[in-house]
Amino acid sequence: MIKIIDLEHEYKKDNNESIKTLNKVNIDINKGDFVSIIGHNGSGKSTLAKHLNGLIIPQKGEVIIDDIKVIDDNNIWEIRRKVGMVFQNPDNQFVGGTIEEDIAFGLENIGFPSKDMMERINYAAGKVGMGDYLKRPPHKLSGGQKQRSAIGSVLAMEPDYLVLDEPTSMLDPKGRKEVIEVLRTLNKQDKMTILLITHFMDEVVYSDKVIVMDKGNIVLQGTPKEVFNNKKMLKSINLELPKAAILQEIIANKGINFKDEVLTKEDLVEELWQLF
Ligand SMILES: Nc1ncnc2c1ncn2[C@@H]1O[C@H](COP(=O)(O)OP(=O)(O)OP(=O)(O)O)[C@@H](O)[C@H]1O
Ligand SMILES: [Mg+2]
Known part of the structure; x- marks a missing residue:
């Protein structure tokens, strides 16, 4: 389980003023949950996501992944094995010249045995429907295929949690649909715990839990039905239905x-x- 307790964060601006981007944030994410986070631009979603795999170390409050507390640089590698991250731009996430090389790169980094490598690559690519594209270079893929491959490269590391920060925002409707279908299947069939940050409301309606952020605060939290019942409040913070x-x-x-x-x-x- 992921537990976030009274998490606070502020960025220092150039003129030494600081802006508070997270304000006493409390979240519990259970194993197997599909959780979505929504919120207007600048509400703190990415800052929160970066805390989940040690890209940002808590300034105040706690982030606990299973029984490991994110405290300093000493345990972030352990945390990163547990929490896989996928970002907005699929083009920035490729390190290999082909899908196969890209998945292999991550595995080599963790010293994965080379004799088992091909089996793991096939497994990970298969999970995202990219098994037939292993020899393809990324630039010969659609946006949806690229983003699915990026998810595959993360899955190859067998994380316990998958955090995706607006993974569909640069995709066309077909690509968006592909990525969301992959995520739903991973959640339903493999019981993968998923935390999806998105600004597309249609992507969150199948979640177990929706978290709504505004100006660094969690302003609503509940099932999609509970959250979208607050129509006036959502409109007041510039969110659609x-x-x-x-x-x-x-x-x-x-x-x-x-x-x-x-x-x-x-x-x-x-x-x-x-x-x-
Ligand atoms: N590295 C940084 N230095 C200073 N301020 C930052 C930095 N990163 C983010 N901020 C500020 O912190 C606030 C929260 O940003 P954050 O990126 O977490 O929001 P977000 O909800 O992910 O927004 P978006 O929907 O645009 O991705 C914003 O006001 C942003 O300008
Ligand atoms: Mg963001």
């Missing part, structure tokens, strides 16, 4: 009311057919 919920509002304005709140495409279909 999922598309299905927006459509529900438009239809309600025409005087047609659904029985339930809808969040997903499936919810929407369920309500719409009953109108006939």
Whole structure:
């Protein structure tokens, strides 16, 4: 389990003023959970994510991964083995000339036995649907394929937790869908714990838990239904609703009311057919 207790962080600006980017943040993430974090630009999401694998060491408060506390540079390698990170730009994450080399690079770094390497590479590429592309160079892949490969390279290290900071924000709708499907399958089939930071509301509706951040504070936390019920509050901090919920509002304005709140495409279909 990941436990974040009263975490605070401030950045020093050039003129020596400081800006507080995390303010008494408390989060529990259970093994096997799919947790999403949303929040307007600058709300502190990336700062929080960087605390989870030792890219930032806590200034105040605690970050505990299973039973290991992130304290200083001495244990960050252990932490990084447990928490895999995927970032926004897939082009910045490749170190190898092909998918195979890219996955191998990470494994070589941790001294993985070379006789088992090919098996692990096939396993990791297979998990993200890239098994047939091992000899491809990254520049001959679509954005979605690149990002899936980046996830594969992280999975090869067998992390216990996967943290993704806006992994779909540079992708087209098809690429976004591919990446989200991979994440949902990893969570459902392999019980991989996933923490997804995103600004696409339609990506969070299947999460177990949604965390909403604003100006360094957690302002809402709950199931997607609980969180998206706070429509006024979400609008006040410049967040949208999922598309299905927006459509529900438009239809309600025409005087047609659904029985339930809808969040997903499936919810929407369920309500719409009953109108006939
Ligand atoms: N290295 C840094 N030095 C100084 N200030 C920083 C640094 N990184 C982030 N900040 C500031 O900290 C605040 C939180 O930034 P952060 O990147 O965590 O937000 P975010 O929620 O990830 O935003 P976005 O949605 O734009 O990715 C912002 O005001 C940002 O300008
Ligand atoms: Mg960010």
